[in-house]
Amino acid sequence: MTMTKEAIQTLSLLAVDAVNQANSGHPGMPMGAAAMGYALFADHLRFSPSDPKWPGRDRFILSAGHGSMLQYGLLHLFGYDLTLDDLRNFRQLHSKTPGHPEYGHTDGVETTTGPLGQGFANSVGFAMAQKRAEAVAGELFRHKTYVICSDGDLMEGISYEAASIAGHLKLSNLIVLYDSNSITIDGGTDLSFSESIKERFEAQHWRWMRIEDGHDPQKISEAIEEAKSSDRPTLIEVRTTIGKGSAKEGTSATHGAPLGAEEAQAIKDRWELDPKETFVVRDELREYLQGIIDKKEMEAAEWKKAFHELPNKKEIEEFFGAELPENILEKLLERAGTDKATRAHGGEMLQGIKEYLPNLFGGSADLAGSNLSTLKGEDFFSAETPAAPNVHYGIREHAMAAITNGISLYGGFKPFAATFLSFADYMKPSLRLASLMKIPLVHIFTHDSLGVGEDGPTHQPIEQLVMLRSIPGFTLYRPADGKETAVAYAQAFSGKGPAAVVLTRQTLPELPIDVEKANLGGYIVRKEKGDQPELILMASGSELHLALFAAKELEEEIDVRVVSMLSMDVFETQSAEYKEEVLPQAVRARFAIEAASPLSWHRYIGLDGQCHCMDQFGASAPGGELFEHFGFTTDNIIEEIRSYMEKK
Ligand SMILES: Cc1ncc(C[n+]2csc(CCOP(=O)(O)OP(=O)(O)O)c2C)c(N)n1
Ligand SMILES: [Mg+2]
Structure with a gap:
């Protein structure tokens, strides 16, 4: 039997044994x-297990x-830090071999x-990042x-979107x-x-190849070799x-x-294998594979030597290692401006971030002009301009989110993506995976409420904030003005995990924000006059000014503290003492305002609190009228607070 055949049978049996x-x-x-x-x-993959x-x-x-188990078997046979014991621990708690491959758990899992x-x-994100890396850093x-x-x-829809782009x-x-x-x-x-995969992929400008005997490694290897010189992406139907x-x-x-132990044994008999134990990798096979591994390691060593000798090595390292400076917030605040939509502030902040991050890589799903997410003065990524940082994603939100994950995972780039907040639903599976993987990236979601206006309830987010806040490890910001937007961008683009900045379509007034406090996620914007507030009024984003106006008007009647929840996620990471300072347990009169589902607020308002939120869909009308219609006016909020305080 050839070593190749033995390796393939070994891979199969390792999977059978591990699953058993x-x-x-x-x-x-x-x-x-x-x-x-x-x-x-x-025969093809270039890697370095060491x-x-x-x-x-x-x-x-x-x-x-x-x-x-195919991937774990390959990683084991090809010298990665994955032992036979790790394979024996397949799917067990704390093993390196979880049920599905998990980034960060196992070397070699990308x-x-x-x-x-x-x-x-x-993979489309990986391939885009590679193309840009080559354009920026050369043929290495x-x-x-x-x-x-x-x-x-x-079959999944996301593959159509991803293949198309x-x-x-x-x-x-x-x-x-x-x-x-x-x-x-x-x-x-x-x-x-039952569709024709050939016609589908060819129509999407792919090269399609087919191998009738997908168990013939020689044929597969030849096809891969041919695909390597294609001028398009290639799908090999095996x-x-x-x-x-x-x-x-x-x-x-x-x-x-x-399959069970009996069937495992039957397979081994059919393949005339001996010995008949489980988890067998013969020494001869290991030696043979070591020869292949050595060659791969040599290639990697040569690459490193060549990279070390590059005259522009330092520039390349600086490009891929670019991070925001310590004083980024100070720099961004210079751009904070006055009364503007937070999306307009966001657009400004992105340009400010760009000055320090040449490795930004991202764009919008056909809403760049609305999201204000284009890096000014820069080109758009294409086959002809592969060094460019802007991306036209087309109307493909789900693929955009998954591609953004791929770009982040490739390493060296700071990816971002933009669309309307209501379409975050189209991206949820990839946002969840970004959080599970703890990878840095930023989503810019504009048009964050009723303020969308005439486009109506299909475009007015209600439950999306709750959805995003409920993803473990995902950090959501909903800034109220230019200064809070600066804080949000400074944090989101220097974060270690996935984040989203949620921005308004409509203009908001500039507010008396202390950015040092805003950095803590939730903080007191307006302090009560006495030792203890009679009421804590909480809000985020476009409703914060309503809270502040209401507090001012109520000044003579009720001693109100106003708390901004720029980011509940960031607030939750603060110490228990700080949280108690902002939201003292003794103060049970609490009122929250947010033009979105009330679900996020219950943990802060408690059993005695009340919300003015949206527990229904919006409607099609000018944004200002909708805020009035749904009671997001200072007058109505004051009325509700008065009756709430009377009832208490
Ligand atoms: C989004 C999603 N839906 C459903 C599943 C559950 N699931 C796992 S494999 C599979 C389909 C198996 O068919 P195929 O992809 O052809 O894999 P094969 O059985 O040929 O290995 C399904 C529905 C999943 N993993 N992901
Ligand atoms: Mg199948």
């Missing part, structure tokens, strides 16, 4: 795709994340996958992004191996998936049999359940 051991997992995909995984890793983050590496994304379609779309950064995806990945941008460095096995969980793809080698091969029964 865990009594949970997906053996079918790794068995069917073992040959393509091996051909890719052995330095998994080597910047010159090719990126590999297993979009069909349920086939995680992105978290599992929700189908996401990895495929991330000419590398590839490889993907293995499944039927499910290509990848083809448009001529991302020739993107090579996708499609594990085409005509099987999903519920049965054959004839149940629900026809495979799910669960290849099992008695149940070719059926969905192999997709997501252990």
